[in-house]
Amino acid sequence: MSSSNSIHNKPLLDVKNLSCHFDVSKPWLNRVIEGEPQRFLTAVDQVSFSINQGETFALVGESGSGKSTIAKLIVDLIHPSSGEILFDGQSLKNTRGDTFKTLRRRIQMIFQDPFASLNPRWRVGDIIAEPIHAFGLAKSQHDVRRTVEELLDKVGLAGRDRHKYPHEFSGGQRQRIAIARALSAQPDFLVCDEPTSALDVSVQAQILNLMRDLQDEFGLTYLFISHDLSVVKHMADRIGVLYLGSMVENSPSDQLFDQPAHPYTRMLLDAIPDHEMSGRRRxxxxxxxxxxxxxPSGCTFHPRCEFANDTCKEQRPSIHETKGSLVSCWASEEGRLAHQPKG
Amino acid sequence: MTNPTSLSTPPADASIWRRILDSDLFYDFSRRPIIILSALLTLVIILAAAFAPWIAPHTPFDPSSLNLMDGFTPPMEPNAFTGNVYWMGTDSQGRDIFSAILYGARISLLVGFAAVAFAAILGITLGLIAGYKGGLVDTIIMRIADVQLSFPAILVALLIFGITKSLIPNEMQEQAAIYVLILSIGLSDWVQYARTVRSSTLAEKNKEYVQAARLFGVSSFRILARHILPNVMGPVLVIGTIGLALAIILESTLSFLGVGVPATQPSLGTLIRVGNEFLFSGEWWITLFPGITLLILALSVNLLGDWLRDALNPRLR
Structure with missing residues (x-):
């Protein structure tokens, strides 16, 4: 299903074999004295995925699975150790000058913590106008003001709120301001790094609905990062499951919830409280x-996996396709996932 | 259409005075008599120094206005020969001590403010760069700071003063003395600012609003100047106030040791040193009054700085 779709829609974002290692060694002198080798942390390990125009792709995983690192890699806040990120066929790494600036403008980000993502010393109007000035998107101060007021209106705030400071707003309202700021760059693609995890549950739904409305209005493409599967279910067209920096499953949203292909995905889904009262044991x-x-050696999930055998302990699984899902699992490839633990 | 999420209060357009009077800081200030007294004394000394030419009864360093017969007049007593009364007495050359203090405070405050401004600008700049760039730049700047901090400030100031003076031709020494003094006090005091600003910068630069600005392609210079600097200025204001008291004391110490400003432009420290020579011959007033002025000035500014530090620290509220 995904393969036939991607023939018609060319991917807006194409991530190929993306890896990111961090040097976590002790200082040079300590290493020499204590005779220790350099140590590297693999935050992202050979991750590939692509996102089509207008689609929402979600990345889920536990803390430390590399979700936020991927977000920062895509918006070029940190640089990959290897691999390629192509946006509309171009890479931020290889472009210069105006092309770079346009590319940079088209990819924006919404951050997790709305209390840290707005400069407390700036008025809301100046915060939202920052990308407009930085990218030269308005001809006059009057234009800037009008754009800011329009954006505030779009995200459900009042135009006169531009005179206020961030501390005068609640968390949900601040996230609306952060969204307005991202939109003021006129982006095509928004990376949303857990945009609702710092908010109250009642406010979360409001922000998610706002984001969906804006997606329809502006034709935005989202990379949506979350650890909350119920939020993801509400938002995503496709879902990628990360485990220890590698993508273990990449499936269309419905498929993932109905027929999880990877044991880790099953484990995550089994942990969701059962709201339908179907009698399923959580x-x-x-x-x-x-x-x-x-x-761990081999498949990094093998110490926690109930289907693990010797192959899993020794060899890294490769990605294979099964029923529309891209899965990286020996048990699935060898047909050992016979019984469904679900239900 | 009504927006349930927008606040209904009008924008805060209250005047700056209203905002100051309504602030927590002013409320705290108004309940501390010692701090109010310190602020008043500081203000009086600053104003008196600023308007010295209009307030002072004499111009103490214009030789033509001095009468040697007025020398060593005790305070509040008529002079034995001329019958003139000076309410803080005169020194060996008949110079009015009160006028000398006004002009001396002027020099002391000028050097103090200029040295603090110089130290703060240097320290803030280096602290911002060290904190934001990190790596080798950070290591170099902060190790220099550590080395300098391991010497007493007065030793560093004396060293810089000595080196700089030897580089200046003899005929310019007297005019340049004040600038050399400002330079040496400033250079001995920048470390405080650099360390404070660096640590705040380290905290601020990882906040998401800085990352957001980087996404918009804002330059490092603009990020430092427009985003980070306003957010690290709070602590700088506090150490600046305490630093002012320290700079005034350091200037007086240097002048007392005879390496500061020349005797033709005496500061409070110079006055104390000159008066010190007469202390054991009974002319106590020549050194006592400049000493008291320095004490009041340094103490008031220091108390203000301490109060500001506590009042702005949310953990102590």
């Missing part, structure tokens, strides 16, 4: 995510 997620500095 299973606790067992074990913890291992250290990314010294990951």
């Amino acid at each position: 299973k606790q997620v067992t074990g913890e995510i291992p250290s990314p500095i010294d990951p």
